[in-house]
Amino acid sequence: MRSLPLITSLAWRNLWRNKRRTMVILFAMVLGVWAMIVTAAFMRGMAIQMLDDTVNNLTGHIQIHHKNYLDDPVIENSFFGNDTALLNTLKLPDIIHWSSRIRVPAVISSERETRGVVLLAIEPEAEANISFLKNAITEGQYFSSNDENGIIIGKKLAQNLETRLGKRVVVMSQNTKNEIADSGYRISGIYDTSGEGMETDFIFITKRAAEQLLDSTGLSSEIAVITRSLDTVLSVQKNLAAKNPELDIQDWSSLQPYTKLVVEMYSDFQYVWHLIVFLAMSFGIINTLLMTIYERTREFGLFQALGLKPGFILVQVWTEALFMLTIALFIGNFVSWLTVMTTGDGIDVSAFSQGMELAQMSNIIPFVILFEDLLLANIIVIALGLLTSLYPAWKASQLVPADAITRI
Amino acid sequence: MQNTDNQTVVICTDLSKTYQQGLIQVHALSNINFEVNKGEFICLSGPSGSGKSTLLNMIGGLDTPSSGKVYIDGEEIDKLNKSELADMRLHKIGFVFQAYNLIPVLTAQENIEMVMQMQGVSKNERHHKSLNILQEVGLGGLENRKPTELSGGQQQRIAVARAIVSRPSLVLADEPTANLDSLTASKLIDLMLQMNELHNTTFIISTHDPMIMQRSKKLVKLHDGKIIDNIIQKNNV
Ligand SMILES: Nc1ncnc2c1ncn2[C@@H]1O[C@H](COP(=O)(O)OP(=O)(O)O)[C@@H](O)[C@H]1O
Ligand SMILES: [Mg+2]
Numbered sequence: 001m002r003s004l005p006l007i008t009s010l011a012w013r014n015l016w017r018n019k020r021r022t023m024v025i026l027f028a029m030v031l032g033v034w035a036m037i038v039t040a041a042f043m044r045g046m047a048i049q050m051l052d053d054t055v056n057n058l059t060g061h062i063q064i065h066h067k068n069y070l071d072d073p074v075i076e077n078s079f080f081g082n083d084t085a086l087l088n089t090l091k092l093p094d095i096i097h098w099s100s101r102i103r104v105p106a107v108i109s110s111e112r113e114t115r116g117v118v119l120l121a122i123e124p125e126a127e128a129n130i131s132f133l134k135n136a137i138t139e140g141q142y143f144s145s146n147d148e149n150g151i152i153i154g155k156k157l158a159q160n161l162e163t164r165l166g167k168r169v170v171v172m173s174q175n176t177k178n179e180i181a182d183s184g185y186r187i188s189g190i191y192d193t194s195g196e197g198m199e200t201d202f203i204f205i206t207k208r209a210a211e212q213l214l215d216s217t218g219l220s221s222e223i224a225v226i227t228r229s230l231d232t233v234l235s236v237q238k239n240l241a242a243k244n245p246e247l248d249i250q251d252w253s254s255l256q257p258y259t260k261l262v263v264e265m266y267s268d269f270q271y272v273w274h275l276i277v278f279l280a281m282s283f284g285i286i287n288t289l290l291m292t293i294y295e296r297t298r299e300f301g302l303f304q305a306l307g308l309k310p311g312f313i314l315v316q317v318w319t320e321a322l323f324m325l326t327i328a329l330f331i332g333n334f335v336s337w338l339t340v341m342t343t344g345d346g347i348d349v350s351a352f353s354q355g356m357e358l359a360q361m362s363n364i365i366p367f368v369i370l371f372e373d374l375l376l377a378n379i380i381v382i383a384l385g386l387l388t389s390l391y392p393a394w395k396a397s398q399l400v401p402a403d404a405i406t407r408i
Numbered sequence: 409m410q411n412t413d414n415q416t417v418v419i420c421t422d423l424s425k426t427y428q429q430g431l432i433q434v435h436a437l438s439n440i441n442f443e444v445n446k447g448e449f450i451c452l453s454g455p456s457g458s459g460k461s462t463l464l465n466m467i468g469g470l471d472t473p474s475s476g477k478v479y480i481d482g483e484e485i486d487k488l489n490k491s492e493l494a495d496m497r498l499h500k501i502g503f504v505f506q507a508y509n510l511i512p513v514l515t516a517q518e519n520i521e522m523v524m525q526m527q528g529v530s531k532n533e534r535h536h537k538s539l540n541i542l543q544e545v546g547l548g549g550l551e552n553r554k555p556t557e558l559s560g561g562q563q564q565r566i567a568v569a570r571a572i573v574s575r576p577s578l579v580l581a582d583e584p585t586a587n588l589d590s591l592t593a594s595k596l597i598d599l600m601l602q603m604n605e606l607h608n609t610t611f612i613i614s615t616h617d618p619m620i621m622q623r624s625k626k627l628v629k630l631h632d633g634k635i636i637d638n639i640i641q642k643n644n645v
Pocket of ligand 1 (some may be wrong): 403427428429434435436454455456457458459460462463562
């Protein structure tokens with residue numbers, strides 16, 4: 001196209017003909033792009049945070065259970081967690097950590113109170129890699145070995161039981177012989193999470209200690225698995241399921257359908273939000289272009305008189321819009337990046353802490369800019385921007401030259 | 409192929425244009441029959457509203473006639489679509505209007521080169537030709553000025569330069585001196601006459617300026633959309 005250099009230079013110079021107007025519309029567009037990207041980053045951060053919390057809060061990416069365990073979580077529905085064949089199937093490059101646990105309903109009593117809880121028997125070293133517990137200890141200590149005979153309980157539970165670090169409690173549960181068994185433990189650690197749900201529900205002892213209480217040597221209720229990344233979860237889950245057909249192997253999304261729902265909702269919300277912001281922006285774009293065209297009517301007539309085709313005029317106005325959109329995106333992306341960089345770890349939302357705790361979320365929401373989110377915002381602005389500016393551009397190209405020229 | 413001097417460049421037959429203004433029909437042109445030969449310098453005169461602009465617009469294909477036909481270089485322009493019409497103007501017709509002839513964001517030289525660029529003339533040739541013609545119209549050295557940095561007379565000279573630079577079959581000038589003082593106007597007419605002599609470019613100029621009428625070689629008088637007089641004058645240059 002021999003007219004392209006002429007068109008681009010005309011469009012570029014025309015863009016800066018009315019500097020103030022161009023600046024104003026650019027500012028509005030940058031604001032829009034910024035709102036799109038930063039909001040998307042916040043939503044994405046929220047979703048990822050929530051997912052992280054879910055995975056950390058004992059779920060892991062994948063869990064292995066006895067076929068009947070999820071329907072009836074009792075000690076009979078457990079499997080041999082250190083079976084060599086099973087452990088061999090876990091030797092996949094995409095699996096970075098796993099931990100085997102016993103999880104049974106239990107009753108805990110202090111000198112004063114009694115509460116129903118979930119008893120988790122863990123392998124301290126492996127567990128430290130995959131769940132929140134080790135980092136959440138605020139009093140006492142995490143288990144230093146599998147031989148320890150202490151118990152770790154939540155801060156809120158300790159309050160409810162009116163007990164404290166160093167005191168003894170009794171835990172009662174049903175053992176593998178269907179008998180009620182009980183055992184006493186000294187409180188060796190107290191953990192504190194941002195929500196209180198975890199704190200009242202879960203108590204922890206070592207797996208070795210549980211073997212004495214429950215007569216459960218070699219047994220596991222669950223193995224929680226952490227994969228290299230979220231993207232590999234599905235393939236690992238399929239792989240494990242195929243190799244261990246007698247076991248129930250599920251990923252986080254089927255174990256925690258609520259989390260999955262919310263994460264998906266955040267993604268969908270982005271589209272709606274982008275469209276709303278764009279709609280506001282498009283009024284500015286159309287209005288500016290129509291104003292521009294009105295002012296330049298005579299010029300467009302002149303172009304036609306000089307032998308330039310309607311298509312030339314259309315492309316020229318369109319190119320002007322393209323320049324405007326590109327500049328706005330360029331600055332908008334940069335300013336968004338700057339915003340995200342300068343907020344560091346994220347936004348502290350502890351003011352809304354109660355709501356967050358209800359959703360079992362942390363108080364600091366990080367901004368997360370995913371390439372795909374960035375791409376979506378940019379594509380929406382460019383594609384819809386060009387689409388909306390097609391109308392003014394087309395209008396400019398349809399002027400009757402004789403009428404356009406006589407208008408001064 | 410069109411080098412013979414008495415080749416007919418424009419033929420209008422029974423050309424009429426009627427505008428609908430509300431309930432009233434305005435007969436801007438009625439049954440115009442009109443011919444222009446190669447190299448002629450024609451002055452289209454008549455009072456305001458007599459149909460001069462309308463006639464020039466019909467000839468240049470900027471508007472379509474209500475009836476009748478226009479031929480440019482033997483081609484009936486009514487049969488051309490929008491894009492072919494644009495091409496016809498690009499290659500065969502130069503326009504000079506009363507004012508605002510130049511694209512404001514382009515320099516004097518760029519304004520002149522623009523048309524050549526669309527015609528596919530090479531960069532070197534355009535450059536060379538535009539500087540030459542600027543020299544010819546007496547504006548050498550002003551090639552990098554923007555239209556706002558030029559006087560009205562200078563702007564009109566550049567418009568004339570642009571109109572003739574690629575040797576069109578025809579230059580249509582609609583009251584080119586109306587916004588100029590008489591001295592500047594006179595110089596512009598000199599320029600157009602000179603270009604007419606030098607390049608044998610055909611000019612049709614509309615005006616109600618007696619000075620131009622007097623100096624043109626052929627005078628066509630319009631009144632109420634009709635040709636009332638068609639006078640061959642002596643060459644007064
Ligand atoms: N677009 C138009 N709509 C309606 N009437 C028009 C239009 N253009 C010109 N006319 C009318 O046609 C007549 C001729 O106009 P015009 O060709 O501009 O005359 P001139 O150029 O000789 O002054 C005038 O009466 C004018 O009002
Ligand atoms: Mg007129």
